[in-house]
Structures are given as structure tokens and as C-alpha cells.
Amino acid sequence: GQNIDQPTEMTATEGAIVQINCTYQTSGFNGLFWYQQHAGEAPTFLSYNVLDGLEEKGRFSSFLSRSKGYSYLLLKELQMKDSASYLCAVMDSNYQLIWGAGTKLIIKP
């Protein structure tokens, strides 16, 4: 079967750095997506990785290792507004997105 694993919940301090990991086992691979979802709202697109390496976009960076079936989302200079769930999703060989259950990130002052 297809599987996406990410931690259920993480806590970090305002101004710090946090890394949210995602491991996957899917039928084929056509890219990995990270989305942010605030409570009660829709997911919003953060990043897309299809090649190995690090993609940086402001305070957020996303890393991919296809050989290890592994990705992480790195958030720097954490702000209270970063409190949200972060969803990892992989596009399989049929171009269908397989979603992880999400990581709830709690930011403390």
C-alpha cells in the first residue's frame, strides 16, 4: 500500500527553527508537496520538490531525498502565525496526490 508518515504534533518556540519530517512509500513518484493549513481553513500551497536537494523560499525551505523516500520542511524565525498543520503529499505514478495526516505545529512565546 501507499503510505505517508509525519509526526502528529510538534512544539517550538517563537523565533526558533523547526524541522518537520515526512517519509513516504508510494507507487511511483512525480513530486512532493508541502501545504500549510490553519485550523478550520483550507490548505495553502507552500512548496514542491521533484529533484533531490533543498528549495528555499523565504523563511521556509523544503528538502527531498528520493532514494531515502524522505523530505523535510524547515521553518526559520518562527512566528506565532506559523501555528498550523503542515501537510505532506506525494504525487504517485497515476498523478494522484497521496496525503499524510499532517503535523500540528504549536508555537509558544
Add this chain to the structure above:
Amino acid sequence: DGGITQSPKYLFRKEGQNVTLSCEQNLNHDAMYWYRQDPGQGLRLIYYSQIVNDFQKGDIAEGYSVSREKKESFPLTVTSAQKNPTAFYLCASSQDRASDGTQYFGPGTRLLVL
């Protein structure tokens, strides 16, 4: 401003009733999707459509139906056959499924059973 709209924000269903959730996009995207989100679970695909007048079942299509008569619109009907419909329903669209599969979401509809 381009985007995706969903209505209503909250919907109440009585037992035995069919209800329809609206989804409209003005992004000129070919592909549209319906997902269901339950607490503690990943998004699950109900139906998707790659082009007008065509749609495919996702992983949990039973008890749901869709239509795609216009490029901009992809309504979802939750039928009385869906025994556990309480969930957060999300509509999304993408340019297409292959070359640019990044999906953009509407604000969602929360369905509750009376």
C-alpha cells in the same frame, strides 16, 4: 482576483436527504477535485475531473456523485447512501494533473448531520 469558491460554508443534512456542495473556479484550470477531511486523517479523494464532461472515482466515491458540465464548476452531491457524511469537504483545482499538478483549494464546506 482568481480563485476557488465553495458554498455554503456550513451545511446541515437530515437523514435520507441529498445535499449538493458548490465549487466554482475562475483560474481556467482543467482539473478539479473533491476531498474529504476527517480529524487525524489525511485528505481522501472522492472524485476528480480532468476535463469537462469527464470525471473519475477516487478512493471513497461510494455515496457521492458529481457532474462537470462547465469548466468552472464541479458540484458534489452527498447522497443518502453516504452513511457517515459529517466531515470537512474541500474542492481543489490544478492546471492539469501531469505537467502542473499543484492543487489550489477552496475555503471548504463543513457538513453536519442533524
